[in-house]
Amino acid sequence: MNRISLRSCMVLGALALLALAFSMTWHHYAAAPIRAAQEQLKAQTWLSVLPAERYDNNPLQHPIRLNDTQLAHSTLRAGYRALLGGQPSAVVLHSRTQGYGGALELLIAIDPSGRLIGLKVLQQQETPGLGAQLVEPGNTWLQHFIGHALTTTPDAAWALKRDNGQFDQLAGASVTSRAVIQALHDALRYFDEHAEDLLGGTVHE
């Protein structure tokens, strides 16, 4: 082990200070643009779950306080209310469930009558080529659920065909498919049970 001379130590110390100062200054000036970029990206990805003609407010600024967020197979992490002409036009629920490879986060948009109108995967760690087909561009599996509601599709039908339900599964990814279906079912049930809270407030304005 070669020893370090005093001069090297001083040079290194000065370099460390300089490096730190430089990074911190850079961070200081980059912080605001980074925050803006993150917010913009969040708004972009989150709002893409809603058809554009469905809302005229900024739903992300209308968060809903949720109670009993622990559902049968999933957890609700947040809810947002979309308004159109002052009337609630949809509710977006952020749901988190357990997929095959890890946590699976979904955005679920539900219209006031309890119909599913939008569905988006926010985060997933599924197996590439199997469960991760969910997020591959051009995959239409998620679109099969659009338009379903608890009134049109009974509880027992919210399952894969192989589990005597109504829905096809993603090829080779039954765990992922089940997780998605159960999370959707949970969210729709939650909506039906709490519809007044979720839509409330502005209905009578």
Add this chain to the structure above:
Amino acid sequence: MNRHWLAGLSLAPLLGATQTLLQATSIAVLSLLAILLHRLGMTPLRRLLTGIGADVASMLLAATIVTCLELTLRAHTLVLYQSLGLYTALIALQCVMFDHAQGHTKGWRAPLSLLLGFTALCISLGVARELMGSGMRLAHLTPGALFLLGLLLALYNRIWRQRAPSRRQGTP
């Protein structure tokens, strides 16, 4: 620690961050930029420091450069930054290794040719994966990238590289 280590380490961004042409180009340009800046900073520092001191300085410098690069990326192209994931941070390691392998060579010719080789390989891998990705799932995945890399290198050796003279003893 020598060129082989550097080659091994460069494999990570080469395979992991070249799924699309955009990703491949950006990781190549970012690596190029960071490594050149790092070398630029290390050249005067080498006169002041030797041995372990130079190594520490090299790490400090690499960390600073990559931190600033990451912050800039996050501020201006957040989507790209997210798609590159860990690989931007890994550039710091690449800088340090590059310095180890090439820091003592004088002049810029050898390191530049090495860097340009890396950039060219990154971009051609990106082009290949982008082109094949729509039809073949394998090209999207990392093992597929390894196959493609092998094919590209084989092609390069076949076309441009002169056949090495045989070193076997006793051949006429």
